[in-house]
C-alpha cells in the first residue's frame with residue numbers, strides 16, 4: 047500500500063523538516079526524487095541525512111523564481127525522464143503582528159508560500175501533460191493556518207490561498223480531462239526548525255511571555271497533547287501522492303492532533 051514504485055517526484059524545501067521526511071519516505075516507497083531547496087547548504091544536509099542514492103538528486107531552487115522552476119523541471123526530465131509527483135512544500139513563517147508589520151514582510155511571505163506554489167503547480171501541470179493517461183499528482187503543503195486564523199495575517203492568507211488554489215486547479219484539471227490530481231495537506235504544529243525559529247524569536251520583554259510559555263500554550267491547543275513529527279505529515283503526503291487516493295482531488299487532509307476539531 048501507499049507505493050510509488052518507479053514514479054518520479056519533485057519535492058521543494060527538501061533540506062529539512064517535512065520536506066526531508068517526505069523525500070526519505072518517497073524513496074522508501076520506491077520513488078525516485080529530485081529534492082530541491084533554496085540553498086546548497088540544504089542539499090548538503092539532505093545528503094548527510096539520507097546518504098547517496100541513485101534514486102535521489104538535488105538541485106538548488108528558489109521557488110519564488112520563474113526561471114528557477116523552468117530549470118528545475120528541465121533537470122528532472124533530464125535526470126529521470128519524467129515527473130509524476132510534485133510536493134510543493136517550501137514555506138516560511140516570519141514574525142508577524144498586524145500593527146507592526148511592513149508591506150515587505152507581507153510580500154515575502156506571499157512570495158514563497160503562495161506565489162511559489164502557483165509557479166510550481168503551473169510548471170508541473172504543463173510537464174505532466176506529457177505523461178498522457180498516467181498524468182500525475184500534486185500535493186500542496188498548506189497548514190491548519192489555512193483553515194483557521196491564529197498565526198499572522200500573511201501566513202494565514204498565504205496558506206488559505208494554497209487551499210483554494212489547490213481546489214481551483216484540481217477542478218480545472220479534472221474537467222479538462224487531465225488525469226492530474228491536486229490535493230492539500232494541513233499540518234498542525236510539527237517539530238521542525240520552522241516552529242523552533244518562531245519560538246526563538248520570542249522576546250519576553252517585548253511579548254510578555256517566554257519561549258517556553260508560548261510553546262506550552264500551543265502544545266495544549268492540540269487535544270492529543272503533543273506536537274506532530276515530520277514523518278506523520280510525510281505519510282499523509284505519500285498517501286495523496288500514491289494511487290491509494292485515486293478518487294481524491296481538490297481535497298484537504300488535516301494532520302493536526304485534533305487542533306481544528308475543537
Ligand SMILES: NC(=O)c1ccc[n+]([C@@H]2O[C@H](COP(=O)([O-])OP(=O)(O)OC[C@H]3O[C@@H](n4cnc5c(N)ncnc54)[C@H](O)[C@@H]3O)[C@@H](O)[C@H]2O)c1
Pocket residue numbers: 058059060061062063064065082083084085088107108109110135136137138139158187188189190232233234235236237238239240241
Ligand atoms: N512546522 C510546522 O509546524 C508546520 C505546520 C503547518 C505547515 N507547515 C508548512 O510545512 C512546510 C515545510 O515546513 P517545515 O516545518 O518543514 O519547515 P523547515 O523550515 O524545516 O523547512 C522549510 C524548507 O523550505 C526551504 N525554503 C524556504 N524558502 C524557500 C524558497 N524560497 N525556495 C525554496 N526553498 C525554500 C527552507 O530552506 C527549508 O529547508 C512549509 O510550507 C510550512 O509552512 C509547517
